[in-house]
Amino acid sequence: MPHTTGVRPEMVSRVIPVDPFDLVIFGGTGDLARRKILPGLFRRFRSGQMPEGAHVIGAARSDMDDAAYRDMVREAIGEHGGSEAKDSKALEHFLEHVRYVAVDARGNTGWDALKEVLREDEGLVRAFYFSVGPGLFAELAEGLRRHGLADAETRIVVEKPFGHDLESARALNEELARHFHETQIYRIDHYLGKETVQNLMAVRFGNMLFEPLWNSQYVDHIQITVAETVGVGGRGSYYDKSGAMRDMVQNHLMQLLCLIAMEPPARFEPDAVRDEKLKVIRALDPVDPDSIVRGQYTSDGTVNSYREDAENPLSKTESFIALKTYISNWRWANTPFYLRTGKRLSARASEIAVVFKDAPHSIFGIDAGRHSNVLSIRLQPNEGMTLGVTIKEPGPGGMRLVDVPLDMTFADALGPEAEEVPDAYERLIMDVIRGNQTLFMRGDEVEAAWAWTDPLIEGWQRRGDSPKPYDAGSSGPDDAAFLINRDGRRWRGVRQ
Structure with missing residues (x-):
């Protein structure tokens, strides 16, 4: 049964919780994470759809600890989370599920720390959201494989633009395909x-x-x-x-x-x-x-x-x-x-x-x-x-x-x-956790x-x-x- 702190009972009856998950947001301090991804996850948590067994891990180059990142997340949700952000009890409970790891996508710094934060529980969904520029997609995909953070069940979410033209799109698809099967790649279009x-x-x-x-x-x-x-x-x-x-x-x-x-x-x-x-x-x-x-x-x-x-x-x-x-x-x-x-x-x-x-x-x-x-x-x-x-x-x-x-x-x-x-991002992120690619390209x-x-x-x-x-x-x-x-x-x- 999902946690229902701050959740209206009539909402819980309409919401089907997803499986427990670890979601890593590369670019976790960026504009998209602040405006859409983090507020959307909070609303799904408050609705009862995001389960107690879910963890959200922000990853970026900035040097900060969990407490500092939670302060940033609290501020982002307060600014972009709508009226539901006023539910301070639910917000503080949501923040208990939030962690942060400093990772250098182009180097080796932070990958071991990220591996320690991720859980190995059976049945746990592991997903990585590439909320970064497309120039980092291939490096992140390669880094996940090189550091042993991905397996056949891992899912990655990539934001547009998917290339600048046909040649670059093909090259990007080939780079991602070296490390992940097409069934693991979620190209997100919020429309x-x-x-x-x-x-x-x-x-x-x-x-x-x-x-x-x-x-x-x-x-x-x-x-x-x-x-x-x-x-x-x-x-x-x-x-x-x-x-x-x-x-x-x-x-x-x-x-x-x-x-x-x-x-x-x-x-x-x-x-x-x-x-x-x-x-x-x-x-x-x-x-x-x-x-x-x-x-x-x-x-x-x-x-x-x-x-x-x-x-x-x-x-x-x-x-x-x-x-x-x-x-x-x-x-x-x-x-x-x-x-x-x-x-x-x-x-x-x-x-x-x-x-x-x-x-x-x-x-x-x-x-x-x-x-x-x-x-x-x-x-x-x-x-x-x-x-x-x-x-x-x-x-x-x-x-x-x-x-x-x-x-x-x-x-x-x-x-x-x-x-x-x-919101569109809320729905699509939950579809990633479910493993449903219908609304992805x-x-x-x-x-x-x-x-x-x-x-x-x-x-x-x-x-x-x-x-x-x-x-x-x-x-x-x-x-x-x-x-x-x-x-x-x-x-x-x-x-x-």
Whole structure:
């Protein structure tokens, strides 16, 4: 029975504890650990899902003892743990499970001390979270093997970026494969841990209502938008070597595209799901240059321009990208997929919109106008789904049609339970402990995504294209609107 100090009884009844584990966080003093990993683990502990037999070990180069690290963890949870961080009794109990070891990933210092902290108990899950730059992945993997810290059951978690291009992704996969089997490698993309993304699979494959219509015969087009109001900020030097295509499209948007377009897997099992996602990536058409729009935000007088944030006055890196692509298979032939993402836009929003075709014939006449059903899947903010349907506008005066939403905002539909939905990182870390790879990317997926992405990047670099300027706080460059408007369609949301 899990420890329940500070845990509401109604929550414990809904939570299934994972097996006892030792989780080592390399980069345990870094920004990701402070903002996401450690607060997420505390919330899982408080919910009753993280068992008494679990240990969390921070590992980094900084020289500190357990007490100093616990002080840092306490501060991080207080800042990023939400209202649950006020439960001081649960927090202090959680900190009893936290240790720290100073380890030099590029040398031999600290590895023996780490080995002493790790337990050898039978049935204990051992996992290592590489919350560090990708340049250290191979060295950490080799260090774990060289110092006898890993066996056939050990799991490693690696953060993006998974390479900078196809060549580097292959090299990274080969380095990791020298020390760990693919079933031990968890490539984490936090978008796949979002509740709405998983509900997308439930809606598609759990309801007869949608699946017969989920094809080019009935779907006019699909839009995927991930818009941010923030700029690149302190990530300027990294982002300027990456850009929106590498930072967002190649991974986050690609994964959303796969889930919306893939065929039904035979079973809801890791490789069955990932096999179908891989087929989608391999069926993606090349993108014509005139179907790509790149942009770069300029200052509106209140915030820096991209070039100021990146400290590169001549930068040609895109902070915005919009493109149109097709999937060459029977289900989606000739159905356009519009992808768009950018920084310093007018609204923060992540949405997948499935826009169905108009009725083949309107019996209501030209005055009724055009009306399309749209299934909107919102990832943020206000996670949920909305299905737009056409009804008669109430009142006399003839048959006037109006579109209304059938809304399933999780917070409204599920009440207090929706507030307890785990953060994406919480869910994914618990899946690592369970040994469930369904929501993690496989090595061949990553390589296939780069194989599609690389020619697009090489194309605009070869042509010397510069991104189009757009005002901070706008909807992006005007050319992005033209990209979709010329097809007789328009973007949803994120308008000026």
